[in-house]
Every structure is written in structure tokens, then in C-alpha cells.
Amino acid sequence: MFEKRASKTDTWHSTPAAYLAQSIQIFSCMKTFHIVKKWYEAKACLLGFMVLLSNTSGLLSQAPPPVPTPQQLAWHDTEFYLFFHFGPNTFTNVEWGHGTEPEDVFNPSALDCDQWCRVAKQAGARGVIITAKHHDGFCLWPSKFSTHTVRESKWRNGKGDVIRELSDACRRNGLLFGVYLSPWDRNHPQYGTPAYNDVYVQTMTELLTSYGDLFEIWWDGANGEGPNGKKQVYDFHRFERVAAQLQPNAVIFSDIGPGCRWVGNERGLILSETNWCMLDTAGFQRGLGAPSNDTLNRGNENGALWLPAECDVSIRPGWFYHAEEDNKVKSPETLWNIYLQSVGRGANLILNVPPDRRGRIHEQDSLALMAFGEKCRKAFAHNLAKGKKVWTPHRVCAFTPKKYRSFVLDGDRSTFEKITSPNKSVVIDLGKKKKFNTLLVREAISQGQAVQSFSIEVPDGKGWREIARSSTIGARKILQFPEVKARQIRIRILASKREAALSEVEVYQVEEVR
Ligand code: FUL
Numbered sequence: 001m002f003e004k005r006a007s008k009t010d011t012w013h014s015t016p017a018a019y020l021a022q023s024i025q026i027f028s029c030m031k032t033f034h035i036v037k038k039w040y041e042a043k044a045c046l047l048g049f050m051v052l053l054s055n056t057s058g059l060l061s062q063a064p065p066p067v068p069t070p071q072q073l074a075w076h077d078t079e080f081y082l083f084f085h086f087g088p089n090t091f092t093n094v095e096w097g098h099g100t101e102p103e104d105v106f107n108p109s110a111l112d113c114d115q116w117c118r119v120a121k122q123a124g125a126r127g128v129i130i131t132a133k134h135h136d137g138f139c140l141w142p143s144k145f146s147t148h149t150v151r152e153s154k155w156r157n158g159k160g161d162v163i164r165e166l167s168d169a170c171r172r173n174g175l176l177f178g179v180y181l182s183p184w185d186r187n188h189p190q191y192g193t194p195a196y197n198d199v200y201v202q203t204m205t206e207l208l209t210s211y212g213d214l215f216e217i218w219w220d221g222a223n224g225e226g227p228n229g230k231k232q233v234y235d236f237h238r239f240e241r242v243a244a245q246l247q248p249n250a251v252i253f254s255d256i257g258p259g260c261r262w263v264g265n266e267r268g269l270i271l272s273e274t275n276w277c278m279l280d281t282a283g284f285q286r287g288l289g290a291p292s293n294d295t296l297n298r299g300n301e302n303g304a305l306w307l308p309a310e311c312d313v314s315i316r317p318g319w320f321y322h323a324e325e326d327n328k329v330k331s332p333e334t335l336w337n338i339y340l341q342s343v344g345r346g347a348n349l350i351l352n353v354p355p356d357r358r359g360r361i362h363e364q365d366s367l368a369l370m371a372f373g374e375k376c377r378k379a380f381a382h383n384l385a386k387g388k389k390v391w392t393p394h395r396v397c398a399f400t401p402k403k404y405r406s407f408v409l410d411g412d413r414s415t416f417e418k419i420t421s422p423n424k425s426v427v428i429d430l431g432k433k434k435k436f437n438t439l440l441v442r443e444a445i446s447q448g449q450a451v452q453s454f455s456i457e458v459p460d461g462k463g464w465r466e467i468a469r470s471s472t473i474g475a476r477k478i479l480q481f482p483e484v485k486a487r488q489i490r491i492r493i494l495a496s497k498r499e500a501a502l503s504e505v506e507v508y509q510v511e512e513v514r
Helices: 016-061 070-078 088-092 113-123 163-171 192-208 236-246 291-296 325-328 332-340 363-379
Strands: 080-084 128-132 176-181 216-218 250-254 260-262 309-314 346-352 390-391 403-405 418-419 425-443 450-457 463-470 477-496 500-508
Touching: 070 250, 070 425, 080 113, 080 176, 113 163, 113 363, 128 163, 128 216, 163 176, 176 192, 192 236, 216 346, 236 250, 250 450, 332 363, 418 425, 425 450, 463 477, 477 500
Parallel strands: 080 128, 080 346, 128 176, 176 216, 216 250, 250 260, 260 309, 309 346
Antiparallel strands: 390 403, 390 425, 418 500, 425 477, 425 500, 450 463, 450 477
16 A cells, blocks of 8 residues: 555645755765665665565465456446336336236327437436336336236337337437346236246346347346235346346446446435445345445445446436426436536436326426536536646656656546656646636546545645545546636545556536535
């Protein structure tokens, strides 16, 4: 582990002149060092050999850090997408249907999946996920393995298929597509018997092979039993194997993955500044046997698996549409704050927007989403650091400080720079003094997650003044602070599990800070 906390009086290389003075100091110290060098050489050699010996066992036993799979890496980049809860509950005004509802209740009067996609695009979402089957067991596609589907409803004379219409609309609109397939099923007659596991696999196989590529598959944590007391022992290992085989690029969500984890609340929030992408799942199960909500929220700093957090929340109090909640739609400001505390804390955000009984996104929701999308676009429109240069404060060998084009400012998330000794910092030069109040930083997660804490500083004439401090970074951290005007920004790694590697730093002036 590197330094735990650098000294407050550290003014290392705050200016080029200071850098030069410091380098000269090091140089004269080196002369004295040369005189005593010989004396110590033999001792050092022996000592080095002993240290090497004692370290060898440690090195051998040190496992490489967990890193994301290529699928998870791509998933991290999706950042924000919409959730659609739609089905009989939309028409019966409940949240959990019993599975006994007549199929005819499902009858949207003007289904328009292109409108859903247009709203998603305007909100800035990169994909959508729909409840293909919720706990009531009703399938939004004409599944061969159920008699409780759109086919049995009077909607479009039993010829409709919501999953077909939405997956086609997603392709037309350039959105990723995913499905929620509830393991809990309050309708299926086999539920509660080993045969249901076969039914689930057949149903999933049909869904996963009929509608093109999926980016995510959602397994809900509510794995309960019906009023009849039926309890299912799910064969999740088999479900995982089949899903991975049929949709190798999809990331599987559940309380404990295997692709991404639930965040421990349904408010869409990482509750503290700390969010590790790692989790230990050995001995845990989905549902009641899951790790504590707090652990799901923060992750495990030394967890064995790469299992990043996904924050789920609804734009309304309920997951399904209820007319009486039309005036309870979250405001663009509330959505922005949720965004900062989810995406801004390194998680992905899935925001539920329930289509109404027409089969359209209600006007209230679409207005809020358009304003939210506009706010995000404006906030991140002008990256003041893009293409600028950084100083070389961490390159000890350089006698003259140099500016250079760095991977952290190249706009390419796949390139990165290791933040090395001695003071583990990177200094960005904006070219001239600029006002800013927001900084976005990304760790190179392809190398794992290492940063435990970091600070942001600006020069104050004497040295560096800290303007913000936080703990983990991971896929990204967005920090807001009172507006400052400065030419240089120093990001200092205060504590890190290993050598930190940053992939991007972006600097913004965002209007109307909270
Ligand atoms: C919960 C479910 O029980 C809700 O109905 C909803 O689907 C939500 C996203 O997950 O656990």
C-alpha cells in the first residue's frame, strides 16, 4: 500500500521553480550519498537478498486483483438505462399481481414502443430493460411454455408481442435491449416443484433466442412463495450456465450477480462515497440469503469477484403505472441528484419509467426525462480539460518540469496512466485560468480497482489548496464543489491498494450546482 495520507504542507512541484529547487536539493544530497555508498554496498547487497527471499513467498501468494470481463467492461460504459414495468398490473392497479388475473385485463389501447425509445434517447439512456415476465407469471410474448400470455389476451386478437415490438424499436433507435424474467412465478402450475426449473430454462431459452442480442438479463430478488405456500428451490447454477451460453455478451443482474449486483436499496443510491466493484458471494444466496444491504451498497474492498453495483429506482413511487401517481413523478433536479449519487459514484443507473394503460410513456414522465436529459447534456457539453496537457510531477528523473499530452486527457477510456511515486499526483494545466465546479475522474478498471482515497487541489499562491476529497473512484467519480477559478488542478492519490491507474479526468463548469 502507498502512503496513507500525504502531509498537509506538501507543496511538491506546485510551480516549475519549486520543482527545479527540489531537484537541485536531491542532486546535492546524492553527492554525500556517493561517499558512503561503498561502505553500504556490501550490506545493502546482503540486505537486498534477504528482503528478496522474505518477499518471494508474499509475491507468490498475492493473487492478481479481480478485473472486469470484457462484457462487464462494456456494461460499465452503458452507465444509464431505462426500466419498463408493464403487464397486467398496469391495468389492475397493483404492484404484485396474484397470477390469477384474466389475460384479457392486458389491453393497451395504443401501444407505441417507438415512443418509449424516443423518450429513452432524449433522457440520455443507452438502453432499456422490460419486465418480460413479472411475479404474476404473465408473459409479454406468446410463450409456448405458458398459458398466461399476450396470446390468451384480447389485445390485438391474441396476435400481439410486446417483446418483439420493443426489441425492434430498440434496434431502430440505436438502444441496447435487455429483459427481466422473474424466477418467482405465481401463475405457473409447476411452480414449487423441481419441474419448474425445466420450465424456467425452457421459457428463458425461448426468450433469449428469439429477440436478438441482449445487454443485460435481470433476475429479481423477490423469490417468494405464493399464498398456497409453494416454495421453489431454484437451480440458479443451471440458469446461469444456460443464460451465459445463449447470450454470452449479456451481463446478468441479481442480488449477487454473476454479472452485476443489486445496490441494497430501491432508491437508486450509493449511500456513501465508497463503492467497491468487488464482492464476496461465497455462502450467500439471492433473496433472503443475500449479503447485508450495507455490504451490497459499498461492495467488499478485498472481495474476490468483480461484481459492480447497479442502482435501481422508479421515477414514480410504484414500479407499475398508477394514474394517482401522475403528480408524483420525480423532478429533473431529483433525477440529477440520483444520477450524481449512482453514476457519479461509479455504479450504473436503471431508472424505471412505467408505460401507462395506453401503452405510452405518460406526458409527466416524458417531460421530466426530457428536462433531465437536457440538464445532463448541458452539464457535460464542454470538458475544459479535453486535449490539454499535464505536468510531470511524478517523473522524478526529469530535471526540468515538462508538460505533455497525457492518456488521462485523451478522451479514450481504454488508455490510462499509472500515478507513480513520489507524490502520486497528476497536475492538469487548463492553459489559462478557468472557472469550474465539477470534476469527473475514471480509474482504469481494466486493471482492477485500487484507489481508496484522493483529493482535488488548486494552487493558492503558496502551495496547493484542497477543494474536494473523496474515497473510491472505480468506473467513475463525479465530484461537485463550490466554483473555483484556476489554471492548474492537482489530483492526488491519498491511499491506494496498489499503484493507481487513471484513465480519464474531465473538468466542467455546471450551472446551478445543488
Ligand atoms: C422488486 C420487485 O418485487 C418489484 O416488483 C420490482 O420489480 C423491483 C424492480 O424489484 O424486488
